[in-house]
Structure formats: structure tokens, C-alpha cells
Amino acid sequence: MIVQVIVDVQAQQTDRLYDYRVPDEFVTIVRAGMRVIVPFGPRKVQGFVIRTSHTSTVPDDKLRAISDLTDLSPPLTDELLALSEWVRDHTVSYHISVLKSMLPAAMRAKYRKKLILKDDVMPDIPDQEQERIYGLMKDGEVADWDKWKKSASQDEQKQISAWISAGLVSVEPVVSTGETVKKLLHLCLIKEPHTDLESYAALEKRSPRQAEIVRALSAHDSKCLPVKELKAGSQMIRSLTEKGWVEKKEVSINRDPYSDRDFEKTHNRTLMPEQQEAFNRIVPAVHEARHEAFLIRGVTGSGKTEIYLQTIEQVLLKGKEAIMLVPEISLTPQMVTRFKERFGSRVAVLHSALSSGEKYDEWHRIRKGEVDVAVGARSAVFAPFEQIGIIIIDEEHEGSYKQEDNPRYHARDVALKRGELYNCPVILGSATPSLESYARAKKGVYTLIEMEKRVNDVQMPDVEIIDMKDELRSGNRSMFSEKLLEAMKQRIDKQEQIVLFLNRRGYSTFIMCRDCGFVAECPHCDISLTFHQSTNQLQCHYCGYHHTVPRQCPECTSESIRFFGTGTQKVEDELRQVLPDARVIRMDVDTTGKKGSHEKHLTAFGNHEADILLGTQMIAKGLDFPDITLVGVLAADSMLHLPDFRAGERTFQLLTQVSGRAGRHEKHGEVLVQTYTPDHYSIQDVVSHDYIGFFQKEMRMRKQAGYPPYYFLTLIHVSDESLDETVKATEAITRFLKEHLSDETKIYGPVASSIPRIKDRYRYQCMIKYKVEPKLTAVLQQVFVLFEGRLNKGGLQIAIDTNPNMML
Numbered sequence: 001m002i003v004q005v006i007v008d009v010q011a012q013q014t015d016r017l018y019d020y021r022v023p024d025e026f027v028t029i030v031r032a033g034m035r036v037i038v039p040f041g042p043r044k045v046q047g048f049v050i051r052t053s054h055t056s057t058v059p060d061d062k063l064r065a066i067s068d069l070t071d072l073s074p075p076l077t078d079e080l081l082a083l084s085e086w087v088r089d090h091t092v093s094y095h096i097s098v099l100k101s102m103l104p105a106a107m108r109a110k111y112r113k114k115l116i117l118k119d120d121v122m123p124d125i126p127d128q129e130q131e132r133i134y135g136l137m138k139d140g141e142v143a144d145w146d147k148w149k150k151s152a153s154q155d156e157q158k159q160i161s162a163w164i165s166a167g168l169v170s171v172e173p174v175v176s177t178g179e180t181v182k183k184l185l186h187l188c189l190i191k192e193p194h195t196d197l198e199s200y201a202a203l204e205k206r207s208p209r210q211a212e213i214v215r216a217l218s219a220h221d222s223k224c225l226p227v228k229e230l231k232a233g234s235q236m237i238r239s240l241t242e243k244g245w246v247e248k249k250e251v252s253i254n255r256d257p258y259s260d261r262d263f264e265k266t267h268n269r270t271l272m273p274e275q276q277e278a279f280n281r282i283v284p285a286v287h288e289a290r291h292e293a294f295l296i297r298g299v300t301g302s303g304k305t306e307i308y309l310q311t312i313e314q315v316l317l318k319g320k321e322a323i324m325l326v327p328e329i330s331l332t333p334q335m336v337t338r339f340k341e342r343f344g345s346r347v348a349v350l351h352s353a354l355s356s357g358e359k360y361d362e363w364h365r366i367r368k369g370e371v372d373v374a375v376g377a378r379s380a381v382f383a384p385f386e387q388i389g390i391i392i393i394d395e396e397h398e399g400s401y402k403q404e405d406n407p408r409y410h411a412r413d414v415a416l417k418r419g420e421l422y423n424c425p426v427i428l429g430s431a432t433p434s435l436e437s438y439a440r441a442k443k444g445v446y447t448l449i450e451m452e453k454r455v456n457d458v459q460m461p462d463v464e465i466i467d468m469k470d471e472l473r474s475g476n477r478s479m480f481s482e483k484l485l486e487a488m489k490q491r492i493d494k495q496e497q498i499v500l501f502l503n504r505r506g507y508s509t510f511i512m513c514r515d516c517g518f519v520a521e522c523p524h525c526d527i528s529l530t531f532h533q534s535t536n537q538l539q540c541h542y543c544g545y546h547h548t549v550p551r552q553c554p555e556c557t558s559e560s561i562r563f564f565g566t567g568t569q570k571v572e573d574e575l576r577q578v579l580p581d582a583r584v585i586r587m588d589v590d591t592t593g594k595k596g597s598h599e600k601h602l603t604a605f606g607n608h609e610a611d612i613l614l615g616t617q618m619i620a621k622g623l624d625f626p627d628i629t630l631v632g633v634l635a636a637d638s639m640l641h642l643p644d645f646r647a648g649e650r651t652f653q654l655l656t657q658v659s660g661r662a663g664r665h666e667k668h669g670e671v672l673v674q675t676y677t678p679d680h681y682s683i684q685d686v687v688s689h690d691y692i693g694f695f696q697k698e699m700r701m702r703k704q705a706g707y708p709p710y711y712f713l714t715l716i717h718v719s720d721e722s723l724d725e726t727v728k729a730t731e732a733i734t735r736f737l738k739e740h741l742s743d744e745t746k747i748y749g750p751v752a753s754s755i756p757r758i759k760d761r762y763r764y765q766c767m768i769k770y771k772v773e774p775k776l777t778a779v780l781q782q783v784f785v786l787f788e789g790r791l792n793k794g795g796l797q798i799a800i801d802t803n804p805n806m807m808l
């Protein structure tokens with residue numbers, strides 16, 4: 001018996017099937033979709049069995065046998081295997097990276113080297129030497145050579161290396177996966193920095209990395225963090241333990257994230273007329289097991305989720321399964337609860353906030369058929385069901401459905417493909433569909449369902465634009481307009497609630513010298529550093545570099561160096577000045593980094609423990625609290641001026657989403673949008689809740705400029721440590737594409753990326769614009785062949801992004 005295997009080696013030349021012989025003992029077990037361990041050159045690697053067969057073109061004496069099986073039943077179904085080939089071609093990725101991304105991270109292979117004493121040569125060694133060997137290698141074995149090396153002394157390392165070269169000790173590659181791990185080594189803080197400031201100051205001075213770990217632990221509620229997450233070496237841990245800061249602890253991880261909660265069963269609500277109509281149009285496709293794609297454009301609060309729930313119920317009644325995708329940030333406890341309440345324990349949740357063990361367990365419940373609904377973010381589109389009856393993508397316009405790393409797939413494309421394979425409907429839902437989807441629906445590729453009314457005829461909020469240039473002219477230098485301030489005061493008096501939204505992207509706080517204009521920049525990336533008040537540090541958001549805030553300008557030594565721009569922290573400070581009695585909850589990356597803190601903040605706000613919820617993107621979606629009657633948007637145009645053709649679309653979508661948080665129930669909602677660009681249609685059309693008006697204007701713009709959905713784009717990113725190499729490689733690619741693609745296709749490049757350097761690597765790109773280009777996948781694969789052997793982690797890198805979501 002022969003198996004054809006894709007091996008876990010990421011390179012163009014190894015991205016093909018390799019034949020292996022199956023030893024007799026495995027013959028009855030081995031099947032396509034299983035992971036196996038195979039010899040590959042001098043190493044052992046993990047591989048995926050794609051096919052089994054009885055013949056091979058490889059001569060018998062060249063054919064190697066598989067070493068072991070990782071699985072006893074295949075984690076990947078036949079359908080997922082077929083899908084993986086489609087994703088590979090569609091995204092121009094390595095097959096192995098697609099296969100790996102279909103499984104939870106816990107199932108990824110770990111490679112170790114094991115040292116074993118060779119018993120047969122031992123008798124020839126003098127006793128004294130033998131004792132030393134057994135002493136160093138406990139039980140004659142070192143389970144993990146790399147790990148052992150880190151804790152061993154130089155002498156010990158040299159000694160073992162010598163034995164290896166002398167052939168006394170053999171090195172064996174071991175491939176394993178961590179999926180059964182239920183306990184994790186944690187580091188726990190036993191002394192808080194503020195209780196021993198003196199030694200903490202010394203630590204910070206002498207071992208800043210160690211101080212960083214102490215800080216991280218101190219900031220965490222449980223005062224414990226997995227060693228892995230801390231990226232602390234054993235030396236560092238030893239030193240911190242000896243100094244009395246931390247201790248090691250095995251902490252077992254809770255594998256069912258929702259086991260401690262009871263969910264009360266909820267029942268179907270009587271649908272509103274628009275909901276009923278939508279439901280009636282979708283359900284036949286469920287019953288007839290027919291592939292049909294629906295686009296529901298329903299204003300915020302029109303009750304799309306209730307339609308999803310009732311449609312899923314129909315699917316379950318037929319004994320089939322449902323995949324429900326929601327964007328990472330709206331996968332809030334509120335959202336999960338709605339599904340758990342309706343479908344109980346038959347729901348698995350795949351969420352990035354789960355530990356990798358929890359994720360593995362949830363995934364396994366799907367694979368074993370213990371659940372029939374999977375709710376999750378992007379990667380849940382690969383949920384290993386075998387009888388899918390529907391796939392739903394809520395907020396289909398969301399950027400997070402696109403994976404920005406290899407394989408660069410879009411969950412929407414994968415969902416449509418799986419819907420085709422399973423003959424089942426796919427629903428895309430949004431208040432503000434992506435231009436691509438709405439255009440496709442207009443053309444009849446998707447069935448368009450529109451819902452203009454909110455449930456129970458709740459009115460859409462009143463949206464008003466405030467021109468901040470006028471405020472400035474009338475002498476108001478505050479970040480709050482007169483009108484917004486007044487409105488906030490009113491709401492607080494009436495004990496109603498306020499959401500203040502600040503888009504962080506593009507409007508971060510940076511440090512500038514007022515005298516010479518010096519701006520603090522990251523030494524490794526071409527980007528300015530962001531000021532963080534909580535740590536009084538400047539931080540690079542790309543590489544993590546940080547530095548204390550200078551007191552003087554490094555250029556001109558002036559002391560008028562201060563921070564500019566508007567960050568959430570700064571807004572919070574100003575709020576305290578203008579509304580000293582208001583209770584504020586701030587939600588941004590700084591306050592929600594810890595597990596569970598996101599939920600805690602929202603629950604507190606729901607319980608009226610605060611009047612104002614101030615936050616970034618993460619509060620734009622999914623919030624549904626009855627007493628929010630005012631939404632203030634502080635810098636509506638901060639996104640509008642990014643160098644990306646989707647800037648207008650994103651602005652409209654975001655403003656509509658945020659506005660949708662106001663007045664969702666009995667109380668009427670008001671939205672105040674502060675902007676310096678009051679006349680732009682991306683902002684104007686939010687006021688009139690006019691998606692279609694916006695769509696038409698934006699489409700005209702896209703047509704003129706030749707952007708999607710009129711054209712398709714593919715971006716090729718090239719990076720290297722040397723600027724010269726980066727440019728040369730990009731030039732070569734551009735030339736190659738011009739020669740091999742059709743004449744109608746336009747190729748732009750090489751151009752520097754909008755952030756031309758990140759982490760000391762230069763970045764260039766080349767853009768392909770086309771309408772029809774049947775040869776594209778093949779030609780792009782050739783690009784990798786062109787650079788065969790020259791691509792590596794530290795040096796030249798090429799990334800291909802078909803249908804890019806971000807142009808930056």
C-alpha cells in the first residue's frame with residue numbers, strides 16, 4: 001500500500017505529493033486525511049495523507065516507509081481535502097499551509113530532538129565516564145535536546161556534543177503534537193513591584209527583560225501567565241525565581257469554556273413582516289438542499305440574527321449542521337449567549353480568546369459529531385462538519401474575514417465554495433454590505449433581500465454632523481464640540497448612557513517637538529512611535545519597540561516636546577476635566593488585553609456602573625443596551641484619508657455601525673458625528689441612512705479609478721533587509737508578469753509600500769489589475785519558482801495577496 005503525502009516543509013520545490021510505503025501494521029488503519037510522520041531527507045516531519053493507492057512511480061528501492069501515524073482517525077474529511085486544493089490555487093499558497101490552517105493550532109506538529117544512549121557501545125567505556133554520562137543524561141535520555149541546551153552549562157553542552165560525535169549518543173528526531181496537554185507551566189508573581197520598589201528599580205536597570213515579565217504578570221488579574229506566552233528563557237526564569245519575584249506552577253486549563261454557565265432556553269420570536277419575508281425566501285433552499293447565496297442588507301437592529309437563528313433551526317430539523325461566522329470582535333458573550341440559549345449544548349464556539357486546548361476540544365466536538373452548530377470567527381469556516389446545511393456570515397463586509405497571513409483566504413470565498421460542494425444555502429448579512437457583494441447581488445449572482453425597518457418599528461437614530469472647523473473658529477479648542485458636551489450632560493442627568501467612539505487607526509498619539517518639529521520614530525520601522533500614558537512609554541505598534549518618553553528633544557534639546565493627536569487615554573483625561581462626575585469605562589487594546597476583561601467591561605456598562613463607554617473599533621459592533629441614547633463620534637475622518645481605495649467605504653461602514661448602537665429599543669437615539677470633512681459623501685450618507693446613495697457614488701468613483709468591483713487586484717509584497725535586493729526582486733517580478741500575462745492586464749510597480757520599512761525590512765510591492773486572467777494562478781506560482789532557493793525567513797520574502805483587503 002502506498003500513501004501520497006504533503007510534507008510539512010514550506011517551500012515551492014517540496015509543495016507536491018511524495019509517495020511512501022505503508023508498513024503492514026498500519027495498512028488497515030491508514031486513510032486519507034490523517035497525519036503521519038515520515039522520513040524526509042535526514043529528518044522526520046509531519047505529513048498529511050492526501051490519497052492512498054497501490055502503485056507508485058517511485059522504484060521500490062527508493063520508496064521509504066512512513067514512520068508512524070499521528071492520528072487513528074482522519075481529522076480532515078475528504079471534502080476538506082478537496083477544499084484545501086481549491087484554497088491552495090485560489091490563494092496561490094503552499095498546500096501544506098492550507099492544510100495546517102484547517103486544523104486548530106494545538107494540532108500543529110512540534111519538532112524535537114531526542115538524545116538516546118546507545119547501549120551497545122556502553123560496555124567499552126570506562127566506568128567513570130559512564131557515570132558522568134548517566135549523570136548528565138537522566139535515565140539515559142534527553143527528551144528535548146533544544147530545551148535541555150538552554151538550561152545546561154557550556155561545559156555540559158560541550159560534553160554531550162562530544163559524545164554525539166563519538167557515536168555514544170544518538171540524536172533522534174521526534175514529531176509530536178500538543179493536543180492532549182491539559183496542564184500548562186505558568187509563571188506566577190509572588191512579589192508585587194510596589195512592595196519592593198528598590199529591588200524593582202535595580203531589576204529594571206540591570207535586566208529590563210526580566211522587569212518586563214514582572215510587569216506583565218503584575219498587570220494580569222490572576223498574576224500568573226503561561227511560560228510560553230511570556231517567551232521567557234529558562235535562565236531568565238531561574239534568575240527571577242532566585243530573586244524571589246516569581247514561582248513556577250503547573251496550572252490546569254479549563255477545557256470547556258462555557259461549562260460553568262447555565263443557559264436558559266429561549267424560543268423563536270414571532271417574526272416581523274420583513275423578517276418573515278426574508279425567512280420565506282431562504283427556507284426553500286434549505287429544504288430543497290440547493291446551493292443559493294443570499295445577501296441580506298438589513299439596517300442595524302432589523303433583526304437579522306433572529307432570522308439566522310430560525311433558519312438554523314430548520315437546518316437542524318433536517319438533521320444537518322450549520323456554520324455561523326461572526327467577526328472576532330462581535331463574538332461577544334452576548335452573541336454567544338444568544339446561540340447557546342437557543343440551541344443549548346449542541347453549539348461549539350471557536351473563538352481566539354479560548355486557550356489552544358479549549359479550541360482543540362471545541363473543534364473535536366464538531367469532528368466527532370457531538371454538536372451541530374459552530375459559531376466562530378474566520379477560521380470556523382473550516383469547521384469539520386460532514387453534512388453542512390447552511391453557512392451564514394454576519395457582518396460580511398468585515399475585514400477580519402480575510403486572513404492577512406498565508407494562506408490569505410477570505411472566509412466568504414471559502415463559505416461559498418463549501419456551500420457549492422454541500423448543495424446548501426449561504427447567507428451573507430450586513431447593514432453595510434461590501435461593495436463587491438452588493439454589486440454581485442445587483443447583478444443577480446446573489447439573491448438580494450433588503451430590510452429597511454428596525455424590529456418593532458423602532459426609529460433609526462437622528463444623526464447630525466458637527467463641523468469641527470467651526471468649533472475651532474469660535475474658539476473651542478477642546479476635542480468635544482459644544483453640542484456634544486451639552487448632549488452628554490443631558491444624558492447623564494437623565495441617567496441614560498453614552499457611547500463615545502474614537503477610531504484609533506491613523507489618529508494615534510505621537511510625540512513632537514514644538515520648536516524643531518522632531519517626531520519620535522521607531523528606529524526599525526518607518527513609522528512614528530505611539531505614546532502610552534499607563535507606562536509612560538513610547539511604543540512601536542509594528543515591532544513592539546519601546547522607549548521612555550524623552551524630557552528633551554533629542555534633536556534640539558528643547559523642552560517643549562509633547563504629545564499630539566487624540567488617543568482614548570487623552571479623551572478620558574479631558575472627560576474627567578469637563579465632566580468630573582461622569583463615570584467612564586474605557587475600552588481599547590490597553591484595557592482589554594487580559595482574558596475576560598472585554599466581557600467584564602461590557603457587563604459593568606450593562607449594569608449601569610458607568611455613564612460613558614469610551615472606546616475604539618471594538619465597541620462599534622454587537623453592543624445592544626437599551627439605555628444608550630447618545631453616540632458621539634470624535635474623529636470621523638481619521639480613516640478617510642488613509643492611502644487605500646476602500647477608505648471611504650470603511651468610513652461609511654464604521655460610522656453606520658457605531659450609529660447603530662444608539663436607541664435600539666424604546667428610547668430614541670441621537671448620534672453626533674464630529675468631523676473636519678463634513679461634506680464628504682461617506683459621512684453625509686450616514687446622516688440620511690442612505691446605503692444605496694452611498695453605493696452609487698462609491699461605485700462611480702471605483703469605475704473611474706479602475707478599482708474593485710470593476711477590476712480584480714492582486715498584490716505582490718516583496719521584502720528584504722537590503723533595499724537594493726528588494727527593489728531588484730520587485731523589478732524582476734514586474735518584468736516577468738508583463739511578459740506572461742495578457743496585454744489587457746495592467747501591472748504597476750515596483751512601488752514602495754506605504755510603510756516602506758518594518759522591523760528593519762524594506763517593503764516594495766507590485767500590483768496586478770485585471771478583468772479576466774485565466775493564467776493568473778499558474779503565472780503567480782511561477783513567480784515562486786523564479787526565486788526558488790532564494791527565499792528565506794531572514795532574507796528575501798515574497799507574499800502574494802489575491803484580492804487584497806488592505807493596500808497598506
Ligand code: ADP
Nearest residue numbers: 269270271272299300301302303304305306455
Ligand atoms: P440585527 O442583527 O439586524 O442588528 P438583531 O437580530 O440584533 O438585529 O435584533 C435587534 C433586537 O430586536 C434584538 O434585541 C432582538 O432580540 C430583537 N428582535 C429581533 N427579532 C425580533 C422579533 N421578531 N420580535 C421581537 N424582538 C425581536
Ligand code: ZN
Nearest residue numbers: 513516553556
Ligand atoms: Zn526639537
Ligand code: ZN
Nearest residue numbers: 522525540543
Ligand atoms: Zn518598530
